[in-house]
Amino acid sequence: MKPPVYLDHSATTPVRADVLEAMLPYLRAEAFGNPSSAHRFGRTARAGLEQAKRELAGAVGCEPNQVIFTSGGTEADNLGIVGAALAARDRGDPMVAAVSAIEHKAILAAAHAVVHFGGREIILPVDADGQLVLDALEQALAERPAVVSVMWVNNEVGVVQPVAEIAVRCRAAGACFHCDAVQAFGKVPVSVKDLPCTLLTISGHKIGAPKGIGALIVRDRKAVEAIIHGGGQQYGIRPGTENVAGAVALGRAAQLAAEEQPAEAARLERLRDELAAGLRAVVSDLMITAEGGRRAPHILNVIVPGADSEALLMHLDLAGVAVSSGSACSTGAIEPSHVLTAMGVPRDLALGALRFSLGHGSTAADVERAIEVFGSVVGKVRALAGVLGRA
Numbered sequence: 477m478k479p480p481v482y483l484d485h486s487a488t489t490p491v492r493a494d495v496l497e498a499m500l501p502y503l504r505a506e507a508f509g510n511p512s513s514a515h516r517f518g519r520t521a522r523a524g525l526e527q528a529k530r531e532l533a534g535a536v537g538c539e540p541n542q543v544i545f546t547s548g549g550t551e552a553d554n555l556g557i558v559g560a561a562l563a564a565r566d567r568g569d570p571m572v573a574a575v576s577a578i579e580h581k582a583i584l585a586a587a588h589a590v591v592h593f594g595g596r597e598i599i600l601p602v603d604a605d606g607q608l609v610l611d612a613l614e615q616a617l618a619e620r621p622a623v624v625s626v627m628w629v630n631n632e633v634g635v636v637q638p639v640a641e642i643a644v645r646c647r648a649a650g651a652c653f654h655c656d657a658v659q660a661f662g663k664v665p666v667s668v669k670d671l672p673c674t675l676l677t678i679s680g681h682k683i684g685a686p687k688g689i690g691a692l693i694v695r696d697r698k699a700v701e702a703i704i705h706g707g708g709q710q711y712g713i714r715p716g717t718e719n720v721a722g723a724v725a726l727g728r729a730a731q732l733a734a735e736e737q738p739a740e741a742a743r744l745e746r747l748r749d750e751l752a753a754g755l756r757a758v759v760s761d762l763m764i765t766a767e768g769g770r771r772a773p774h775i776l777n778v779i780v781p782g783a784d785s786e787a788l789l790m791h792l793d794l795a796g797v798a799v800s801s802g803s804a805c806s807t808g809a810i811e812p813s814h815v816l817t818a819m820g821v822p823r824d825l826a827l828g829a830l831r832f833s834l835g836h837g838s839t840a841a842d843v844e845r846a847i848e849v850f851g852s853v854v855g856k857v858r859a860l861a862g863v864l865g866r867a
């Protein structure tokens with residue numbers, strides 16, 4: 477039996493060896509201290525935390541004192557949206573969150589939470605290629621939103637947004653722009669030096685750091701208010717004893733991701749294109765989502781007409797290839813992806829969507845293997861659908 481192939485790096489990635497090595501001392505007796513303690517144990521931990529901030533700041537092009545560590549992308553997104561809405565309320569401004577329709581659930585649900593706090597959400601539409609409709613952004617900006625959030629790279633289909641253009645428009649309107657860069661970092665050039673955003677989200681486990689660590693880059697502390705309450709750590713914006721080992725891991729992983737990004741993007745794009753061509757060669761009516769649009773190099777979303785993505789996923793898994801489906805199971809029923817729905821993909825096609833996502837460990841052999849098994853898996857699933865359809 478060949479070892480299974482992992483093509484689900486947008487879900488999570490293994491911890492890189494260098495990253496693990498960098499973080500281990502902060503879990504062991506040599507550097508386990510609380511970074512707020514004044515004694516030597518504390519100072520050692522504090523030094524690691526400060527170094528991690530410098531590394532992450534260097535990798536994303538901000539100042540070390542603009543890094544706020546969080547428990548991951550979800551928390552950073554919530555701090556960005558809810559925190560900005562609360563800050564607006566304190567200033568006497570409208571609590572309005574304007575977010576794109578294809579955001580990760582962490583953003584969509586956070587915008588919805590703003591409604592529960594007495595504010596309002598505006599959902600910004602995208603076109604058939606998944607690109608934000610800029611006229612809709614302009615209309616939303618006229619309502620003086622507390623925050624506008626548009627992701628850099630979409631996690632399901634890989635579409636890249638014109639974030640520089642969006643950031644410039646937000647700045648001109650005096651609006652706080654938050655960008656979820658979880659899927660972008662390490663895959664496209666991400667630097668806040670070139671992007672006039674106020675807030676930016678990063679997650680560790682998508683780039684070879686462990687799960688449960690992320691960061692919100694906060695370029696203007698007045699733009700957000702804390703959403704959890706406690707001590708004065710991290711300027712009071714995100715209280716709680718810092719996850720020092722996680723932060724050290726994120727700093728190291730971010731450094732590696734930024735250094736490797738240009739070469740890695742080119743390598744992944746070649747692999748992705750080989751994968752797309754190979755899958756299409758074995759399933760001729762395969763559709764590639766946003767094929768003509770701007771896409772990040774590591775995500776390939778395909779639609780297999782007449783097949784059910786959950787069945788495809790399971791049969792691919794049995795054949796030794798791990799991918800992801802875009803659909804979500806809510807209340808027992810399979811729902812099409814909100815991203816594909818927002819792009820205007822009909823429900824029956826959206827239910828046949830699959831996401832292949834590549835990462836640091838992906839090889840040409842992985843891609844070949846996926847292509848090798850794909851034709852027979854699709855044949856099996858379609859045959860089964862035909863039999864069940866006739867029953």
Ligand SMILES: Cc1ncc(COP(=O)(O)O)c(C=O)c1O
Pocket residue numbers: 486487547548549550551553580582627629630631656658659679680681688689690
């Ligand atoms: C675009 C995007 N934002 C946010 C998140 C949430 O990050 P985390 O898993 O670190 O909470 C993810 C994870 O899938 C993501 O892809």
